[in-house]
Amino acid sequence: MTKNNPIGLFDSGIGGTTIWREVHKLLPNEDTIFIGDQLNAPYGIKTQSEIIALSLKNVECLLQLNCKLIIIACNTATTNAIKEIRQQFQVPIIGIEPAxxxxxxxxxxxxxxxxxxxxxxxxxxxxxxxxxxxxxxxxxxxxxxxxxxxxxxxxxxxxxxxxxxxxxxxxxxxxxxxxxxxxxxxxxxxxxxxxxxxxxxxxxDSGKAVAKQTKNVLQDLDLLNNKTSIGKCLFYTNTDTTILQSFLDDGDIAEYKNF
The missing domain is CATH 3.40.50.1860 (Rossmann fold)
Known part of the structure; x- marks a missing residue:
């Protein structure tokens, strides 16, 4: 794992972009990759076993994209699946829960x-x-x-x-x-x-606290990116990218893809 690898985030849909926004604001030089599992949203009405399975799949996708740290940008996924995620993967995992x-x-x-x-x-x-x-x-x-x-x-x-x-x-x-x-x-x-x-x-809400925790963990592990340029922001969704873009198209430098 290198300092230049991206930070990964996932959510059941576009909600986690509120966390991404705080992370990007605090750590603008970090590359970020966000997965919005909009096809399966909302997670909040699913069984715990379904939430765990979807969450593990999302983490696997982010690790395949070489993410150095994973933020579970979803309260439901954190409260239901963080234990299983941490047991299965060695990468640093940051969860989110109600403040x-x-x-x-x-x-x-x-x-x-x-x-x-x-x-x-x-x-x-x-x-x-x-x-x-x-x-x-x-x-x-x-x-x-x-x-x-x-x-x-x-x-x-x-x-x-x-x-x-x-x-x-x-x-x-x-x-x-x-x-x-x-x-x-x-x-x-x-x-x-x-x-x-x-x-x-x-x-x-928990956005600023999660961003601060992300910075602290990266500092502790000596994984903070030392670039001076603005990081690349890549957003994945498994539905039409239109709604995701509508929440983010405010001047952010971003690329949108389907997965």
């Missing part, structure tokens, strides 16, 4: 909400994390159909707003003052969420 710990330090009402997929909320790993904070009320809400709408390009629509209002109103009524976005797709909803929640509720 409950920072939320507990931000809340003033000792009440936080977690909006995530069914696959994340029902996982053993997620349940074990909740037990670490017995003095905080944690309201769990499964975001049924949110990922499907985002993957269909229906982010800012009346249907999405109605769905979010249905999920958020009961959480607000219970005193939530901090909302954890427990799916990497959900940061794309921040403008709508801010509008619906107002200034009194803090919204947090």
């Amino acid at each position: 409950i710990k920072p939320a507990t330090s931000l809340t003033k009402t000792s009440t936080i909400g977690v909006l995530a997929t069914k696959g994340t909320i029902t996982s053993d790993l997620f349940s074990s994390k909740l037990k670490l904070y017995p003095n905080v009320k944690i309201i769990e809400q499964i975001g049924y159909n949110i990922v499907n709408l985002i993957e269909s390009g229906k982010t800012n629509t009346p249907e999405m707003r109605a769905l979010l209002k249905e999920y958020l109103d009961p959480m607000i009524a219970q005193g939530m003052d901090t909302l954890v976005l427990g799916c990497t797709h959900y940061p794309y909803l921040k403008p709508i969420l801010t509008e619906l929640l107002g200034d009194s509720i803090t919204i947090i």
